[in-house]
Amino acid sequence: METDGLERFPKEERISKWKEIERVLREGESLRGSFFTLFIRRAERRRFGILTKKIKGGVKRNKLRRRLREIYRKEKKWMEDGIEIVVVVGKEALEKTYWELREEFLGLLKKGGYWKGPS
Numbered sequence: 387m388e389t390d391g392l393e394r395f396p397k398e399e400r401i402s403k404w405k406e407i408e409r410v411l412r413e414g415e416s417l418r419g420s421f422f423t424l425f426i427r428r429a430e431r432r433r434f435g436i437l438t439k440k441i442k443g444g445v446k447r448n449k450l451r452r453r454l455r456e457i458y459r460k461e462k463k464w465m466e467d468g469i470e471i472v473v474v475v476g477k478e479a480l481e482k483t484y485w486e487l488r489e490e491f492l493g494l495l496k497k498g499g500y501w502k503g504p505s
Contacts, residue, residue: 395459401435401470410435410472417494421479421487422454424494429470434458437474446480450487457488464503465495 401407414427436454441447454473465471479487495501 395434395455398431399433399462401433401472406433406470407435407437407472410470411437411474414470414472415498417498419490419494421482421490422473422475424491424498425472425474426498426500427470429468432462432465432467433470434462435470435472437472441475441477441480450475450479453484453487454491456484457491461488461492461503464501466500466502469500 401410410425410427414425417424417426434455436451438447438451441450454475458471473491482490492501
């Protein structure tokens with residue numbers, strides 16, 4: 387199955403350096419949900435990062451990170467271009483399903499006006 391490249395998550399789209407994450411946290415708009423907070427900052431291109439420092443247990447933490455990356459990867463075609471997103475994850479997110487996380491993520495994007503896709 388071929389894709390047009392939109393559903394990939396290349397290195398250029400990742401926010402991984404602490405300085406970059408810190409800039410989005412400091413300069414970005416915050417959208418608070420029940421399981422996590424999105425920090426969104428205007429930028430040249432769309433990028434994504436996850437902050438899970440307070441979650442113990444590597445297996446669960448990494449599963450959560452994989453789920454959030456997958457949500458971003460699948461839905462980024464509907465997001466506004468030119469934004470950097472950092473997700474600060476709360477412990478409540480550990481118990482949630484992929485679909486519950488997706489619903490909250492998209493709901494916060496809609497609330498902030500960063501969603502261009504179907505309702």
